[in-house]
Amino acid sequence: MEGAPIDARRLVEEVWREAEAERVPPRPFVPTSLPPADHIQHRPELAQMNRAWLFDLDGGPAPSGALAPVKRALRALARRVVLPVMSSYLVREREFLENLVRFENDLARRADELAEETRTVARSVRELGDLVRVELERLRDRQDRLHRLLEARVEDLEHRRAID
Numbered sequence: 001m002e003g004a005p006i007d008a009r010r011l012v013e014e015v016w017r018e019a020e021a022e023r024v025p026p027r028p029f030v031p032t033s034l035p036p037a038d039h040i041q042h043r044p045e046l047a048q049m050n051r052a053w054l055f056d057l058d059g060g061p062a063p064s065g066a067l068a069p070v071k072r073a074l075r076a077l078a079r080r081v082v083l084p085v086m087s088s089y090l091v092r093e094r095e096f097l098e099n100l101v102r103f104e105n106d107l108a109r110r111a112d113e114l115a116e117e118t119r120t121v122a123r124s125v126r127e128l129g130d131l132v133r134v135e136l137e138r139l140r141d142r143q144d145r146l147h148r149l150l151e152a153r154v155e156d157l158e159h160r161r162a163i164d
Contacts, residue, residue: 034118
């Protein structure tokens, strides 16, 4: 190893400059928080749809008062005239409403499942971010240790060269 003596300080400073130039400053990773879970399956609107989708063909409570017999007779007449004419429509309407409520229940269940899956993914992303931060710190510590060892080695070489 002939030539100019090694200037350990200059060499170490150059290595540190190169290392700092290559070091990418970490961007803070802050995943957005999710709003509290509001399961659609438990909403009162869906419960009301499940209770009220069926038509009340009885006409409500029995009439009372002085005109009760007349009201009962009119209801019976309407039932005999209107229901036969409208029966096929009412059957189709009932099937439609039954299928619609079933579909809404399935949509609510699936929406809640997707919301839970989203929350699981968000938790996993946060955990992964934490693991990456820990690993990055470990690598930075290792890099600093290696630089210190390099500096000590260069100083040792410089010292040996000065002695020779």
